[in-house]
Amino acid sequence: MQTMQQVARAQQDRAFLEDFLKESQPFILRAASRCAGFAVTRSDDEFSVALFAFYEAVRTYDAEAGAFPAWARLIISRRLTDHYRAVRRFSSEVPLAPQVFDGAVESDDADAEVQRAVVEKIANPATATAAEEIEAANALFAPYGFCFYDLGKCSPRAEKTRKGCAAVVATLLHTSDLFRQLERTHTLPVQALAQHSGVKKKLIERHREYIIAAALLLRGEFPTLSAYLQTIRKEVASCGL
Incomplete structure (x- = not known):
């Protein structure tokens, strides 16, 4: 070890x-x-x-x-x-029986369709591994000046900070002009995001890399890595933008 x-x-x-x-x-x-x-x-x-x-x-x-x-x-x-x-x-907190993870589905169960979806996901050999997605994410992050392994240093810890970042990510994802500006210039439009989201510039600048990464992962095809963003995804959805 x-x-x-x-x-x-x-x-x-x-x-x-x-x-x-x-x-x-x-x-x-x-x-x-x-x-x-x-x-x-x-x-x-x-x-x-x-x-x-x-x-x-x-x-x-x-x-x-x-x-x-x-x-x-x-x-x-x-x-x-x-x-x-x-x-x-x-x-919706649907309970899944342990046998589902072995590919067994009880057809009489009320949540049989959900169980089948889980079985299909587990059995799908085309699902990208986390390592493959990290490699693809690194290529996506490179023009912005950071890589996947830098995110641990800038990820928000406090609940209030996470909610602030979520509000900024939601604004970025729901304001097409700002997202296009991000993709075109590879620079986070901090001033505009602060005005639209109501979040302080200092917080946005401190968590710049995390905000960019979250927006790009949630917008792109990263099913495995996006699963790690369940909390911020919920908070983004709750912003109602």
Whole structure:
């Protein structure tokens, strides 16, 4: 398993970090499966959440936290718990029987159609893996001067800040002129967004990369990575723009 030296290097060396994440995927899958209660695959939403969480664990790890594997499992468990809570709030909280994840659907159940949709998603081999989407996202983010692995430093932590970012993202997604300006200039129109959303410029500037990334991921074809944005997606929808 990962050594403290490897983690320390991954914190300083972006190229090594990317390789480290790829090499650690078996560990990430095991940790996610342990928390989810079923065998998580790379095409499951849980994997994308766990991958983000592992990246967060690397970035925030300190030797005082103890052994890194235990720290990573703790962060993965926390983020998956947050994810399930967000999914329940965002959806209609439809309960799914455990056998659904093995491809079994009870045709007499009231939620049989939902169960079939879940089975189809799990069985679909064309579903992009999180690693593939991260690679595509990096190509999309490059003109804006950041990459996927930079987002951990600028992601909002406080609920009030998350809601402020959500309001800005909603404004960006629902104001075509501003979104086209973003795509054309690769620069966030901070002043205009502040005026339209009512959010302070200072907050927008501080979380510039996160706001751009969230808008691009939600607008684009990133089903796996977008699943990690369940909370901000709900908040964006609640803005009513």
